[in-house]
Amino acid sequence: MRSMRQLATVLILLSTFFAQQAVALASVTGGITGTVVDSASGAPIAGATVTASSPSQQATSTTDASGHFAFLTLAPDTYTITAEKAEHATQSVPGQVVFADTVQTVALRLPKALRTIARVTSAAAGALVKSGTTADIYSINSSTQTAASALGGGGNLNSAYSAISTVPGAYVVPNQSGYYDTVHIRGGDFDQVGYEFDGVPVNRSFDNYPSGAASSLGNAEVEVYTGANPANSEGQGLAGYINQVIRTGTFPGFADGQLSIGTPVY
Numbered sequence: 001m002r003s004m005r006q007l008a009t010v011l012i013l014l015s016t017f018f019a020q021q022a023v024a025l026a027s028v029t030g031g032i033t034g035t036v037v038d039s040a041s042g043a044p045i046a047g048a049t050v051t052a053s054s055p056s057q058q059a060t061s062t063t064d065a066s067g068h069f070a071f072l073t074l075a076p077d078t079y080t081i082t083a084e085k086a087e088h089a090t091q092s093v094p095g096q097v098v099f100a101d102t103v104q105t106v107a108l109r110l111p112k113a114l115r116t117i118a119r120v121t122s123a124a125a126g127a128l129v130k131s132g133t134t135a136d137i138y139s140i141n142s143s144t145q146t147a148a149s150a151l152g153g154g155g156n157l158n159s160a161y162s163a164i165s166t167v168p169g170a171y172v173v174p175n176q177s178g179y180y181d182t183v184h185i186r187g188g189d190f191d192q193v194g195y196e197f198d199g200v201p202v203n204r205s206f207d208n209y210p211s212g213a214a215s216s217l218g219n220a221e222v223e224v225y226t227g228a229n230p231a232n233s234e235g236q237g238l239a240g241y242i243n244q245v246i247r248t249g250t251f252p253g254f255a256d257g258q259l260s261i262g263t264p265v266y
Contacts, residue, residue, distance in 0.1 A: 030098040030099050030104070032074060035066070038109070039109035047085065049062060051081070075098070077141065083108040089110060091108050138170075140160075142221070150162065159181075160214035160215060164214065169240075170184070189239070191207055195210040201236070218246050219246065221245040223243040
């Protein structure tokens with residue numbers, strides 16, 4: 001009887017461990033859903049091929065009988081959504097920004113191919129703040145981080161703190177060393193900010209201070225929540241929440257390089 005109880009206890013602990021791993025992984029992806037309809041009649045188009053493509057990932061889906069499609073595990077990035085169907089003109093919607101823990105909605109209207117005499121494509125920048133969320137969410141992708149790398153000055157040069165300092169409501173104290181930097185969100189103290197690194201909480205248990213530097217190396221996205229934490233976050237924070245999502249892809253999918261030449265020395 002005692003051995004049976006011990007076995008049951010082990011099984012419960014194992015199931016709890018794997019459930020926690022699933023929650024952690026779920027917090028670093030987002031999704032895009034939508035519909036594909038005929039532009040003239042508004043009728044749903046079944047069997048259309050829909051592709052979501054970005055520098056870090058490409059995924060393909062097919063619309064169902066109601067014209068609906070879904071991508072539920074996309075890496076945070078800026079995507080172009082393309083729909084194509086026989087006898088219809090292919091349409092693309094660029095600039096769709098995917099955040100971790102959120103699902104965006106896109107509608108595509110396909111005109112009949114034989115009736116198309118001209119095509120106009122409109123590209124709009126993705127908004128930093130998305131509606132339907134419980135707090136303002138600011139996403140800083142890798143290209144924006146590179147552009148903002150000098151804003152932190154000498155101590156924060158080429159770190160994620162430089163990018164975080166550009167977010168409204170977030171204040172990074174200047175002239176720090178670039179390691180264990182103090183970040184205040186909406187006036188909150190440094191120990192009231194939650195940190196998560198690719199789904200893993202990194203705040204120290206005894207003082208809630210982040211246990212590592214917010215580096216920009218390999219970041220696909222840095223999310224700054226200037227309010228409540230998302231419901232499935234692993235980290236804790238009263239004033240705000242910072243989530244670093246690591247870039248994924250196949251080697252050698254991307255590379256950065258810098259070269260300078262001068263005289264009399266290189």
